[in-house]
Amino acid sequence: MHERMIIAGFGGQGVIMAGKLLCIAAMNENKYVSHIPSYGAEMRGGTANCSVVISDKEIGSPTVPKPTIAVVMNTPSLTKFEPMVKPGGLLIYNSSLIDQKPKRTDITVVDVKANDISEAEGSTRAANMAAIGKVLALKPEIASLESVIKALDVAISARNRKHNDINIKVLKAAFAQK
Amino acid sequence: MSDQILMKGNEALGEAAIIAGCRFYFGYPITPQNEVPAYMARRLPDVGGTFLQAESEIAAINMVYGASAAGARVMTSSSSPGISLKQEGLSYIAGAELPCVVVNIMRGGPGLGNIAGSQGDYFQSTRGGGNGDYRQLVLTPATVQEMADLTVLAFDLADKYRVTVLILGDGYLGQISEALTLPKPTGKVFDKPWALTGAKGRKPNKVASLRLVPESSLEELNLVLDEKYKSISANECRSESYLTDDADYLLVAYGTSSRICREAVNELREEGIKVGLFRLITAWPFPAEALRKAADKTKKILTVEMSLGQMIEDVQLSVKDSDKVDFYGRSGGMLPETDEIKRRIKAYGN
Amino acid sequence: METKKFKYVYDKPEALVDKVTHYCPGCGHGIVHKLLAEVMDEFGVREKAIIVAPVGCSVLIYDYMNFDGCEASHGRAPAVATGLKRVHPDNIVVAYQGDGDLLAIGTGEAIHAANRGENFTTIFINNAIYGMTGGQMAPTTMENQITATTPTGRDPMDVGYPIRGCELLNSLEAPVFIERCSIHDFKNTLKTKKAIKKGIKNQIEGRGYSFIEVLSTCPTNWGMKPQEAADWVKDTMVPYYPLGNFRDN
Numbered sequence: 143m144h145e146r147m148i149i150a151g152f153g154g155q156g157v158i159m160a161g162k163l164l165c166i167a168a169m170n171e172n173k174y175v176s177h178i179p180s181y182g183a184e185m186r187g188g189t190a191n192c193s194v195v196i197s198d199k200e201i202g203s204p205t206v207p208k209p210t211i212a213v214v215m216n217t218p219s220l221t222k223f224e225p226m227v228k229p230g231g232l233l234i235y236n237s238s239l240i241d242q243k244p245k246r247t248d249i250t251v252v253d254v255k256a257n258d259i260s261e262a263e264g265s266t267r268a269a270n271m272a273a274i275g276k277v278l279a280l281k282p283e284i285a286s287l288e289s290v291i292k293a294l295d296v297a298i299s300a301r302n303r304k305h306n307d308i309n310i311k312v313l314k315a316a317f318a319q320k
Numbered sequence: 321m322s323d324q325i326l327m328k329g330n331e332a333l334g335e336a337a338i339i340a341g342c343r344f345y346f347g348y349p350i351t352p353q354n355e356v357p358a359y360m361a362r363r364l365p366d367v368g369g370t371f372l373q374a375e376s377e378i379a380a381i382n383m384v385y386g387a388s389a390a391g392a393r394v395m396t397s398s399s400s401p402g403i404s405l406k407q408e409g410l411s412y413i414a415g416a417e418l419p420c421v422v423v424n425i426m427r428g429g430p431g432l433g434n435i436a437g438s439q440g441d442y443f444q445s446t447r448g449g450g451n452g453d454y455r456q457l458v459l460t461p462a463t464v465q466e467m468a469d470l471t472v473l474a475f476d477l478a479d480k481y482r483v484t485v486l487i488l489g490d491g492y493l494g495q496i497s498e499a500l501t502l503p504k505p506t507g508k509v510f511d512k513p514w515a516l517t518g519a520k521g522r523k524p525n526k527v528a529s530l531r532l533v534p535e536s537s538l539e540e541l542n543l544v545l546d547e548k549y550k551s552i553s554a555n556e557c558r559s560e561s562y563l564t565d566d567a568d569y570l571l572v573a574y575g576t577s578s579r580i581c582r583e584a585v586n587e588l589r590e591e592g593i594k595v596g597l598f599r600l601i602t603a604w605p606f607p608a609e610a611l612r613k614a615a616d617k618t619k620k621i622l623t624v625e626m627s628l629g630q631m632i633e634d635v636q637l638s639v640k641d642s643d644k645v646d647f648y649g650r651s652g653g654m655l656p657e658t659d660e661i662k663r664r665i666k667a668y669g670n
Numbered sequence: 671m672e673t674k675k676f677k678y679v680y681d682k683p684e685a686l687v688d689k690v691t692h693y694c695p696g697c698g699h700g701i702v703h704k705l706l707a708e709v710m711d712e713f714g715v716r717e718k719a720i721i722v723a724p725v726g727c728s729v730l731i732y733d734y735m736n737f738d739g740c741e742a743s744h745g746r747a748p749a750v751a752t753g754l755k756r757v758h759p760d761n762i763v764v765a766y767q768g769d770g771d772l773l774a775i776g777t778g779e780a781i782h783a784a785n786r787g788e789n790f791t792t793i794f795i796n797n798a799i800y801g802m803t804g805g806q807m808a809p810t811t812m813e814n815q816i817t818a819t820t821p822t823g824r825d826p827m828d829v830g831y832p833i834r835g836c837e838l839l840n841s842l843e844a845p846v847f848i849e850r851c852s853i854h855d856f857k858n859t860l861k862t863k864k865a866i867k868k869g870i871k872n873q874i875e876g877r878g879y880s881f882i883e884v885l886s887t888c889p890t891n892w893g894m895k896p897q898e899a900a901d902w903v904k905d906t907m908v909p910y911y912p913l914g915n916f917r918d919n
Contacts, residue, residue, distance in 0.1 A: 382743065383756075
């Protein structure tokens with residue numbers, strides 16, 4: 143297993159944290175992981191993304207110019223990253239916020255109504271968890287749902303840990319969705 | 321693996337410094353190393369240490385100079401343009417034989433350049449960016465784990481030899497989060513009878529690089545430094561030879577570019593091509609002997625850098641047949657690509 | 671025969687090394703060195719003292735002070751002193767700086783150490799010229815003063831007006847003591863000692879940053895005899911750099 147992921151959205155959607163959550167879960171399953179955020183000037187203008195590599199082998203380059211999995215949470219991210227996905231790869235897009243349909247036919251395209259799932263569970267801010275739930279459902283070899291739920295205790299800052307009950311509900315709801 | 325945590329390179333470095341007993345940090349913000357001062361600002365007060373944001377890189381390195389003269393374990397960090405500003409202080413620190421740890425999380429240059437990771441400061445690091453006859457020990461981590469482990473080592477080496485130890489990382493290593501097992505303190509203690517503590521019951525100590533009279537006194541100091549540098553060269557060369565024993569081709573790299581090379585080696589080996597990697601862990605002293613050994617039977621050597629060719633000069637000086645040495649580099653924050661490395665190695669043929 | 675009993679009334683301070691300095695005849699550095707040494711002795715803090723030397727004529731001050739000493743690169747004495755003092759808050763740290771050191775190449779370090787209220791003492795020697803390098807313009811060189819780099823006299827329209835250090839630092843909140851003194855005559859020399867003593871006392875008591883500017887002489891580079899130089903301080907410098915206390919909190 144060697145997955146190279148981009149998780150992208152606007153600032154505040156928790157895409158950087160989502161990447162870290164996956165890394166911690168996979169690390170605890172003895173996989174090699176790397177996470178590198180977009181930083182500095184790239185961060186300005188409200189968009190954010192992180193590059194995540196999860197692998198059975200040591201990780202060379204931490205950057206992800208051609209993702210095997212792209213998770214895009216808003217329209218600008220879809221526009222930017224859809225063309226980059228490796229042929230045969232997976233594109234998960236947040237159809238709660240993205241109206242247009244991805245055009246690529248050489249990749250698997252899956253939609254997740256991330257904000258709707260989050261709101262249905264009682265939070266406006268757990269769309270990132272819905273996206274992660276969907277990733278886990280489609281790529282169980284990255285990490286188990288249990289590992290991810292366990293990783294929440296480490297990945298989420300003490301200040302926000304009180305929201306973990308809802309985070310877990312959203313994760314499970316998205317994971318279970320067909 | 322329950323002792324593993326996911327940690328960012330810059331933060332791992334900060335925590336490792338604290339583990340090593342560093343209680344003083346002086347620095348000035350610059351991307352992509354800002355997590356180091358932020359981490360030290362958060363953590364140092366917990367352990368009774370002092371964090372101070374200086375008014376400039378120049379002030380920061382001179383605060384380091386003062387704290388080191390006072391006998392403390394002290395660190396500063398910056399990125400390329402900021403390290404340029406520190407060169408004056410580093411020269412004085414060398415002349416006054418003070419121990420300190422300096423971190424350079426390199427970014428693209430020259431000038432303001434950009435904020436992506438780069439390896440464009442190899443010359444500045446290994447040749448001495450400041451004035452005069454001096455050297456500094458340069459450690460080149462390639463993973464978050466090594467960022468932490470080499471930081472702990474750096475403080476011991478600095479105290480042992482009374483030199484600057486430069487940790488030469490890059491923006492990718494600073495920003496990447498990976499699994500980390502926190503290093504343990506080495507427990508080594510170094511006497512510092514030269515430190516400025518007040519001349520109670522002893523003659524006054526002086527910390528200075530100035531040697532005016534007699535005329536030969538500066539050369540005498542430089543010869544003392546030279547002996548020390550020779551001892552460092554003899555004892556502190558560090559490198560890793562990965563799959564080099566039977567290698568027809570050798571990649572030479574350090575830091576982030578060495579990770580990409582390792583990936584290329586693994587993929588080429590799967591195709592049956594005998595290629596190995598020689599990775600620097602110290603850039604100065606340059607592990608010339610180990611490289612010579614690893615390169616001896618190879619047909620071709622490909623030096624891979626995130627610059628347009630700096631370390632290659634040391635590679636050429638080290639191997640018997642410098643005509644064998646080829647180069648592939650990307651600069652300005654771009655990364656070398658595994659596919660391109662593989663293409664080149666294959667193109668060498670037999 | 672009865673021996674006449676003598677009473678010691680004057681001696682070389684213990685904090686001063688018994689050796690001939692390299693300073694020119696009539697130079698003010700030796701006077702200020704001695705005042706500082708006397709103050710250290712009077713407080714009994716010689717064994718805790720650390721002098722930070724500047725680059726300039728007083729670069730070798732650590733050879734004359736009988737306590738620990740540290741070189742600083744040009745202008746960086748306040749940063750070096752910050753590092754020393756932060757490690758050893760109970761030591762007595764003095765940054766000794768000239769006018770080029772403090773108000774040209776090291777203006778940033780000087781202002782920021784003062785602004786942080788670092789608990790050390792700065793002694794600022796203002797002699798309106800670069801002595802060590804051979805008489806070039808200083809930031810404090812007087813208008814129309816001839817120097818090696820202002821051969822027709824300092825023209826403020828070209829190179830700016832002389833900078834007043836005390837007034838500059840007096841705009842900051844943190845410093846506890848700012849005073850300008852002079853060593854051009856005996857009375858003022860005693861006032862200088864009093865100011866240095868206050869600056870060291872503040873440090874001993876942990877009160878924060880003290881700044882003592884001393885108008886001083888450079889007969890060699892001014893091209894004057896020692897007495898002429900002392901008079902020039904009084905007649906030319908003092909009117910532009912008013913003596914007195916700016917702050918004593």
